[in-house]
Amino acid sequence: MRELIEHLTPRYSLGAPVFQRPGLTFVDVKRDKLRALLLDLRDKHGFTHLVLLTAVDWLEEGRFQLTYLLNNRAADQTLGLRLYLDRANPMGDTIHDIWPTAATYQRELREMFGIAFPGSPRVDEEFILEGWTDMPPYRRDFDTLAYSQQTFVERGGRETHEPRATMKHKLYPEG
Amino acid sequence: MKDIDKSFKKDTETDFPLREEMRPRKVTTPDGQVIDIDPLQDYFCQEPPKVHRKSYSAIVEGFYNWARANSLWILGFGTGCGAIEMRPLMTPRFDAYRYGIQWRPTPRQSNLLVISGYLSVKTLKRAIRAYEQMPQPKYVVGLGSCTINGGMYWDSYNTIKKLDEYLPVDLYIAGCMPRPEALLAGLMDLKKLIRKGEAEGANRYAENFDWYKANQKSVIKDWDMPDYSW
């Protein structure tokens, strides 16, 4: 894996790799190099399988992180490519022509994080939410508890035994 | 709950646009005539449900209730993880068939809708449609704490928390998830209710139809079906 990263780094100006464990490596990529890198990895280096495409919301840093997790079955290697997008106007590049499954992931990201993937098939259709008018619910500034309290009727009498508060109350009753 | 973030306000302004196939439109018929079609008005029956009275004779009604109790047909519609707990009832270990409980694949032939676990808004829409298509008298059993007060989905953005706001529930079975034994015991209790003639959920639904509809529509934003699915 190290050789591969070393080989690819100058050509695609990769970031510093993180060797999570044997067989799992993460590396940062630039948006304009992503497509060429994916094609290279798929066609020349045996990373034929797109395990998943997901996003992380770094609210404080003001950016989204897309993670493309690729797998090389023969070498038992998994490579995660991290790509950062601006949170204010998140715009990704569709890779559905490289892996058709990516279209589904991109639809989900479009709906749950509001990341646009122009050109991806059916990307603007509803995926699992129906009639959703609020902000994309997986964004961290979307407060699911507040939303649920403002939307759904609650039944009274519900108690919480959340460990922190309960143990604090039990061990230090005076406060 | 104490930790409410007061700063977050739900978006109540935006309306969900009507789906394209539900919008009123002009259609040219094969013989060249142009007609206006409003799918929601033209394609569906808009009649609200009505309250069905019991039989005049108490003996007949008693016999009917006995038959209803001993021939419970469950709609095979699993909404959440509780669907897994329903299946063992068919197996040799629990064998619900000996109590006259059977599973039917279509709402038209079932009497009992088991809401088996959490109900997302999307599934609620289907559950309402399935419930309304069932012939009267019909019963609803809420399975698991998710249907009672939200359970572990109490802070979910997409899961209802109190089922009896939306459908007339006859019986709740508590647990997360209740074991098949609990489900079977709950069904036995439901049979007792039916025998006593107290399981009149369909009539309650018809009497409080506006209230139920208002609750349902407050949650389901893209309401693109008739008020009552006949």
Add this chain to the structure above:
Amino acid sequence: MSFEWIHVAYAALTLFIVINYGMIMTALVRKIGARVSGRYGIPIWQNYIDLAKNIALRSKVTHGAMFYLGPVFRLTGGVGLLLFVPTIYGSVMHQNFSYAGDLILALYFVFFGTLGMALGAGESGHPHAAIGVSRGLAQVTTAELPLALAVYALSLQYQTIDITEIVAAQQGSLFNWTLFTNPLATVAALFGLVGTMMRSPFDVVMAPQEIPIGPPTEYHSSYLALMQTNRVLFPVAKVVIFMNLFFGGATNWAEFAVKAFAIYMIPVLIGVVNPRFRVEQSIRFFLKWGLPVGILAIVTV
């Protein structure tokens, strides 16, 4: 046979006995199936409770006149099939309205219910109903082929189309049964019996896992009660034909009960060990195996 009004009462009695027999027997078959798989099974009177429950339902939604007539036609098929063939050979009471040409009429009535159901289910407007009906008609058409050929072979063999005479010719000894005198025709007809019993491997019409549950999807309450009545009557009526044609008929109700149960168990036993055929597979099966046997039966008569 001259007509007298008392025959109507006798026929009604036959119908009553056969329906009750069917109710109990189908429940018994399900119970046997349950016991084999280690369950206790349904109560033996469950069919009656289901029937009462369906009649007791309060709301009924209709989709038009044909929707209502579908189950009626279906039940007519079952009742007609039963009433125009002799149920008990040699009995005045249970001779029904059998006459010289009843074999042809019986062949017609086997198909009649399916046609009526197709019209009714078509009007219900449910896509699953339409799929089920098209599959059902395609399959029944081919399944009827060996049956029809077997019946022709039989009428050639006995030189009659009167079921009573065919039964009479089989009396006396076990080896007078068509089963032994013309085994090829029997096998060909059994293709038809197994194919039209709505049991696995030929239950793609209902296909509970994929097009739940085919033509009766929209049927409920009293409509369904009619169809349930037919569901217990029709198989028994069909079995009566087979009993008369191939298994020597029955001279009393006890013999009837035993023979009908035994013949009914043939498709049941085939059903429990075979997975479902797709419709084109079952059509191919009937044309490949059923049809040659039927033709052979005619040729070798």
